[in-house]
Amino acid sequence: MGKRILVILGHPSSNSFCSALAERYTQSALRAGHEVRQLFLGQLDFDPVLREGYQQVQPLEAGLRQAQADILWAEQLTLVYPIWWGGIPALLKGFLDRVFLPGFAFKYREGKAFPDKLLRGRSAHLLVTMDTPPWYYRWFYRMPGLHQMRKTTLELCGIKPTKTLTFGPILGSKPTQRERWLRQAEAIACG
Numbered sequence: 510m511g512k513r514i515l516v517i518l519g520h521p522s523s524n525s526f527c528s529a530l531a532e533r534y535t536q537s538a539l540r541a542g543h544e545v546r547q548l549f550l551g552q553l554d555f556d557p558v559l560r561e562g563y564q565q566v567q568p569l570e571a572g573l574r575q576a577q578a579d580i581l582w583a584e585q586l587t588l589v590y591p592i593w594w595g596g597i598p599a600l601l602k603g604f605l606d607r608v609f610l611p612g613f614a615f616k617y618r619e620g621k622a623f624p625d626k627l628l629r630g631r632s633a634h635l636l637v638t639m640d641t642p643p644w645y646y647r648w649f650y651r652m653p654g655l656h657q658m659r660k661t662t663l664e665l666c667g668i669k670p671t672k673t674l675t676f677g678p679i680l681g682s683k684p685t686q687r688e689r690w691l692r693q694a695e696a697i698a699c700g
Contacts, residue, residue, distance in 0.1 A: 511543035514698075519590030520600035520638075521551035526679055526687065530636050531589040532692045537698035538587075546579050550600050556696035557603020563611055576608050587698075588658065591640040591679075592646065596654040614666040627668025629696060633663050633670045636694055639677035642691055646675070670699050680696045 516535050520527035523616045531547065538545050553572040560567055569577070580586065590601050597605075611617060614626035635658060637648055646652055674697065678688045 511541065513540075513544045513582055513584045514538050514546070514587055515579050515585070516545060516547045518549045518551070519588060519598055519604070521573045521598065521600050523551060526593070526676075527589045527591055527636075527638055529667050529687075529691060530638070530676070530694045531587075534587060534589070534634075534636065534694045535696045537695035541699040543623060543698075546582070546685060550574055550604050553604070555604070555607060557600060557607065559603075559606040565637060567607070569607065573604075573608055573698065576604070577613055580608070580628065580631075583631060585634065587634040587636065589636040590638075590653045590658075592637060592641070592677075595650055596657060609662065612670075624665070626665065628666030629671075631668045633659075633668050634697060635670060635673040637673065637675050638679050638684070639675065640680040641677060643675040645675070651692070658671075672700075 516531050517536075518528055518531045522528065525598070531549075535545050535547060553570075553575050554567060556567075556571040575596075588601075590597055590628070596602075609615075610626070612627075614628050616627055617624045635655065637655065655675075663670055664684070674690075674693055676693075
């Protein structure tokens with residue numbers, strides 16, 4: 510029996526290599542018998558700024574309410590995004606700020622240093638592109654965009670990252686290399 514997978518494209522362009530990775534992953538997951546929903550952040554109409562922080566409730570746009578429903582539906586999230594300036598793109602960060610809210614993704618409790626993890630029981634795959642060689646990003650920059658997503662976002666909410674693939678450098682890559690990367694995305698979607 511297949512899993513329920515939500516593929517979230519965190520790159521604003523549907524013509525990007527991230528988009529190609531998301532599509533190849535989706536098609537492979539469908540062939541493997543999984544149920545898949547897709548969410549392309551570049552096509553959502555929402556304010557990415559959490560205007561008052563957690564001090565005031567900011568009503569969610571229809572697309573963000575549907576995104577929350579899709580996250581609750583999913584057993585696995587697959588996030589596909591680029592590393593820009595060492596971290597995640599502003600669009601993806603704004604989406605996380607607006608959707609992964611207290612009461613939905615986590616819950617503070619008086620007297621506790623860490624919040625309750627309300628999205629527990631889900632797993633995640635991360636497919637991440639960059640123009641920096643991945644080995645350099647890991648050993649010299651210490652992977653801030655991956656740590657942010659895995660540790661301080663997903664794990665804080667109870668989502669367990671199980672697979673992370675990094676692809677790069679994208680800049681100057683040849684079609685044969687990109688096809689190898691697309692096949693890697695296909696392979697992890699089958700599991």
